Amino acid sequence: MVVSPPAPFTDRLRQIVGNHVVVDPGVVASYTTDWTGRFVGTSTAVVRPGSVDEVAGVVATCRELGLALVPQGGNTGLVGGGVPLHGEVVLSLGRLQALDPVDPVAGQITAGAGVLLAALQDAARSAGWAYPVDLGSRDSATVGGTVATNAGGVHVLRYGDTRAQVVGLEAVLGTGTTVSHLSGLTKDNTGYHWPSLLCGSEGTLGVVTAARLRLVPPTPFHTVAVLAFATVPDAVAASVEVRRMLPALVACELFLLSGLQLVCSVAPVHTPFEQEYPVYLLTEVADTRDPTDDLAEAVDGLAGLLNVAVATDAGGRADLWRCREAHTEAINTLGPPHKLDVTLPASALSEFVERVPSSVKAVAPEALTWLFGHVGDGNIHVNVTGVAPDDNRVDEVVFTLVAALGGSISAEHGIGTAKRRWLDLSRSASEIELFRTIKHTLDPDNILNPNVLLP
Amino acid sequence: MVVSPPAPFTDRLRQIVGNHVVVDPGVVASYTTDWTGRFVGTSTAVVRPGSVDEVAGVVATCRELGLALVPQGGNTGLVGGGVPLHGEVVLSLGRLQALDPVDPVAGQITAGAGVLLAALQDAARSAGWAYPVDLGSRDSATVGGTVATNAGGVHVLRYGDTRAQVVGLEAVLGTGTTVSHLSGLTKDNTGYHWPSLLCGSEGTLGVVTAARLRLVPPTPFHTVAVLAFATVPDAVAASVEVRRMLPALVACELFLLSGLQLVCSVAPVHTPFEQEYPVYLLTEVADTRDPTDDLAEAVDGLAGLLNVAVATDAGGRADLWRCREAHTEAINTLGPPHKLDVTLPASALSEFVERVPSSVKAVAPEALTWLFGHVGDGNIHVNVTGVAPDDNRVDEVVFTLVAALGGSISAEHGIGTAKRRWLDLSRSASEIELFRTIKHTLDPDNILNPNVLLP
Numbered sequence: 001m002v003v004s005p006p007a008p009f010t011d012r013l014r015q016i017v018g019n020h021v022v023v024d025p026g027v028v029a030s031y032t033t034d035w036t037g038r039f040v041g042t043s044t045a046v047v048r049p050g051s052v053d054e055v056a057g058v059v060a061t062c063r064e065l066g067l068a069l070v071p072q073g074g075n076t077g078l079v080g081g082g083v084p085l086h087g088e089v090v091l092s093l094g095r096l097q098a099l100d101p102v103d104p105v106a107g108q109i110t111a112g113a114g115v116l117l118a119a120l121q122d123a124a125r126s127a128g129w130a131y132p133v134d135l136g137s138r139d140s141a142t143v144g145g146t147v148a149t150n151a152g153g154v155h156v157l158r159y160g161d162t163r164a165q166v167v168g169l170e171a172v173l174g175t176g177t178t179v180s181h182l183s184g185l186t187k188d189n190t191g192y193h194w195p196s197l198l199c200g201s202e203g204t205l206g207v208v209t210a211a212r213l214r215l216v217p218p219t220p221f222h223t224v225a226v227l228a229f230a231t232v233p234d235a236v237a238a239s240v241e242v243r244r245m246l247p248a249l250v251a252c253e254l255f256l257l258s259g260l261q262l263v264c265s266v267a268p269v270h271t272p273f274e275q276e277y278p279v280y281l282l283t284e285v286a287d288t289r290d291p292t293d294d295l296a297e298a299v300d301g302l303a304g305l306l307n308v309a310v311a312t313d314a315g316g317r318a319d320l321w322r323c324r325e326a327h328t329e330a331i332n333t334l335g336p337p338h339k340l341d342v343t344l345p346a347s348a349l350s351e352f353v354e355r356v357p358s359s360v361k362a363v364a365p366e367a368l369t370w371l372f373g374h375v376g377d378g379n380i381h382v383n384v385t386g387v388a389p390d391d392n393r394v395d396e397v398v399f400t401l402v403a404a405l406g407g408s409i410s411a412e413h414g415i416g417t418a419k420r421r422w423l424d425l426s427r428s429a430s431e432i433e434l435f436r437t438i439k440h441t442l443d444p445d446n447i448l449n450p451n452v453l454l455p
Numbered sequence: 456m457v458v459s460p461p462a463p464f465t466d467r468l469r470q471i472v473g474n475h476v477v478v479d480p481g482v483v484a485s486y487t488t489d490w491t492g493r494f495v496g497t498s499t500a501v502v503r504p505g506s507v508d509e510v511a512g513v514v515a516t517c518r519e520l521g522l523a524l525v526p527q528g529g530n531t532g533l534v535g536g537g538v539p540l541h542g543e544v545v546l547s548l549g550r551l552q553a554l555d556p557v558d559p560v561a562g563q564i565t566a567g568a569g570v571l572l573a574a575l576q577d578a579a580r581s582a583g584w585a586y587p588v589d590l591g592s593r594d595s596a597t598v599g600g601t602v603a604t605n606a607g608g609v610h611v612l613r614y615g616d617t618r619a620q621v622v623g624l625e626a627v628l629g630t631g632t633t634v635s636h637l638s639g640l641t642k643d644n645t646g647y648h649w650p651s652l653l654c655g656s657e658g659t660l661g662v663v664t665a666a667r668l669r670l671v672p673p674t675p676f677h678t679v680a681v682l683a684f685a686t687v688p689d690a691v692a693a694s695v696e697v698r699r700m701l702p703a704l705v706a707c708e709l710f711l712l713s714g715l716q717l718v719c720s721v722a723p724v725h726t727p728f729e730q731e732y733p734v735y736l737l738t739e740v741a742d743t744r745d746p747t748d749d750l751a752e753a754v755d756g757l758a759g760l761l762n763v764a765v766a767t768d769a770g771g772r773a774d775l776w777r778c779r780e781a782h783t784e785a786i787n788t789l790g791p792p793h794k795l796d797v798t799l800p801a802s803a804l805s806e807f808v809e810r811v812p813s814s815v816k817a818v819a820p821e822a823l824t825w826l827f828g829h830v831g832d833g834n835i836h837v838n839v840t841g842v843a844p845d846d847n848r849v850d851e852v853v854f855t856l857v858a859a860l861g862g863s864i865s866a867e868h869g870i871g872t873a874k875r876r877w878l879d880l881s882r883s884a885s886e887i888e889l890f891r892t893i894k895h896t897l898d899p900d901n902i903l904n905p906n907v908l909l910p
Contacts, residue, residue: 179886181882186612190882243672244672294744423645426646453646
């Protein structure tokens with residue numbers, strides 16, 4: 001535990017941000033615990049700058065004083081990357097609320113770090129465009145947080161992750177230097193692409209203060225189909241095939257009978273079929289015209305397909321999605337789950353899904369394993385109930401299996417503090433050394449999120 | 456000019472790569488001049504490693520000996536970034552020819568740096584996929600070169616630049632360290648995204664030895680339309696509209712009547728219309744089913760549209776494309792052109808097209824300016840004839856105008872040696888300082904392309 005910094009540091013910060021230094025312990029507490037309650041930190045102060053210059057001032061002052069900072073957006077992370085677990089000062093970016101009008105000619109928008117993802121999506125929609133990153137936490141997650149963590153979500157398959165949307169960035173590096181390149185030119189080969197480096201760096205290299213983001217044409221016609229299979233390999237093979245045949249595929253989600261049964265036991269849902277099947281694949285196609293025929297054509301003749309339920313109207317689509325999306329809350333009724341978020345190569349997905357429940361049982365016989373996720377990206381959410389949420393035995397056995405199968409220990413949640421001791425399962429020693437070198441270059445005094453990402 | 460290195464260095468290099476050190480001046484000469492003849496360098500040796508370990512050995516040895524290296528792929532660059540203008544040793548990656556089979560489950564392929572772009576495209580096509588980057592120099596350009604320069608080309612509009620295709624990379628840094636992350640997982644938030652940093656770094660940070668690249672579903676149905684307009688603003692506005700309405704738009708190219716007339720004067724082409732129009736927009740849509748109706752619908756009602764020529768068959772499409780693609784060779788008949796490749800914000804494109812010919816004339820009254828390019832990306836190729844190809848007056852006046860309008864002095868060609876003195880027109884002092892810091896970190900002895908990119 002870091003010793004609390006000397007009192008006058010708050011005076012220094014007030015010289016920069018005025019009254020926006022929070023020291024009331026009751027208010028500070030709302031910034032020091034994550035929303036899941038798994039990560040509980042402490043801090044003596046939350047500083048809330050209102051402009052990029054104020055952010056630069058705060059970073060420079062903290063560097064001078066040797067005070068570590070934890071940048072924080074909507075505090076919706078899942079790996080403890082935005083929680084001051086070692087008494088760091090919280091640097092909240094919530095006041096950076098500037099949201100430019102959509103640039104209708106470029107199809108882009110510039111947003112401050114504190115803009116909510118949902119507000120960004122609304123602004124795009126109102127202007128006849130769409131922002132393609134979407135997450136369940138859209139009403140709390142911020143632009144800065146989604147950029148710093150390279151947020152994924154349900155549409156990565158079609159539009160890529162957040163990094164793929166970032167066409168420009170403004171940030172304050174750990175050195176205190178502000179860098180900005182918000183012109184948003186699609187083609188711009190004039191130097192090193194530092195925005196990509198900061199995107200996904202989890203606040204360890206610089207503080208994202210604004211982003212220029214690409215928008216995509218809206219696709220008003222949606223069709224959802226749930227496909228039923230007898231085996232996971234059949235479902236995985238089908239996911240590969242529909243991905244290749246349907247450029248307009250926006251989602252391809254796997255869930256299993258056990259998960260659907262749990263969902264049904266918790267709340268009434270419209271199940272896709274009267275009969276039960278072992279494995280389900282939810283696919284969604286979105287296009288500028290009705291894609292139902294394309295979907296039907298792509299699905300027709302898929303090996304091992306046992307049944308199909310199609311919905312084109314909003315209500316029917318929502319019913320089908322509910323079967324998948326209700327997994328999280330249904331699992332939560334069993335107690336706080338141990339949540340892991342991993343990627344497997346498509347060729348190893350089936351083996352992983354088959355092996356992981358017994359691997360977990362081997363170290364935690366009382367555990368139940370729930371598997372679902374964005375199978376079109378190889379991304380599986382592993383939820384384990386019946387064990388403590390921070391049970392390291394589960395981490396170790398699952399991550400070791402992931403690594404053995406050539407996967408990644410973090411698909412979209414990041415490394416944070418939760419996974420950094422396992423980083424070497426996904427990254428080589430020379431890569432981690434490269435990370436350290438880059439970190440030292442951009443944050444030489446190690447004041448930005450010093451306890452995040454690197455082991 | 457660097458003094459020639461002492462003779463024994465070639466012995467050291469032969470210990471690593473065997474006979475693959477070229478010192479015969481006649482053979483070396485083929486590596487020291489670019490294909491346009493604009494950049495002529497000198498070198499005492501070309502070293503051609505056959506594996507990543509040999510590359511690492513060469514880099515480490517050259518670092519020890521203080522010898523600068525110029526990495527070279529197909530030598531198809533346009534800004535002198537692969538030419539040893541200061542006597543550097545040429546590091547040719549042409550022998551890194553490993554090309555894995557397409558991974559049909561992931562829809563990805565791993566290719567050595569020396570694999571030709573055309574060979575990569577063929578391999579993808581044979582396996583039922585497509586590699587979405589395409590350039591005129593596809594039969595000479597290499598995977599390593601396209602990654603190192605973040606090559607663009609005609610399909611950036613739909614699929615992004617080369618950086619957007621790179622899902623994994625293997626490289627030897629300027630330190631001599633090999634880093635590799637070729638697993639190709641779509642979602643993998645486990646650390647800093649160094650592949651994006653190396654992509655587009657023009658060989659100044661590391662030597663790309665292999666890349667894992669995403670493939671896309673093939674889109675066998677193509678429709679091309681040339682649209683005629685009276686004014687550039689009408690054409691630009693139309694390009695914005697079709698881009699928003701047609702997710703399947705793969706190309707959106709501008710050319711002008713003066714260019715078409717020059718093309719027609721050099722060789723017979725099938726012009727799209729009997730009548731002449733001041734401005735043309737070539738659009739191509741590619742999809743998994745016939746997109747002709749979609750294109751017709753999107754075009755219908757475009758403001759200022761004077762005429763449309765549509766082609767769905769291969770011959771007709773090629774005829775329409777020829778009007779645009781023949782610009783380069785037609786312009787070359789007027790003598791070696793001064794070639795500039797810039798991006799403008801879409802909102803400033805019309806003003807740029809209108810102002811640049813008179814701006815050039817003001818400093819070079821004898822000059823003719825030819826404008827065409829990938830207007831859907833804001834990317835205009837400015838060709839100036841009637842002046843020396845390296846006439847700095849032209850650079851200065853065009854780049855200054857580009858910067859004043861918020862554009863980029865290099866869209867897809869990079870900075871190389873040709874544009875580095877102008878880099879500060881597109882990048883701020885703090886960004887250039889950041890570039891220098893990153894360069895120093897990854898190439899501390901400044902042995903990789905020391906005369907490229909940074910001013």
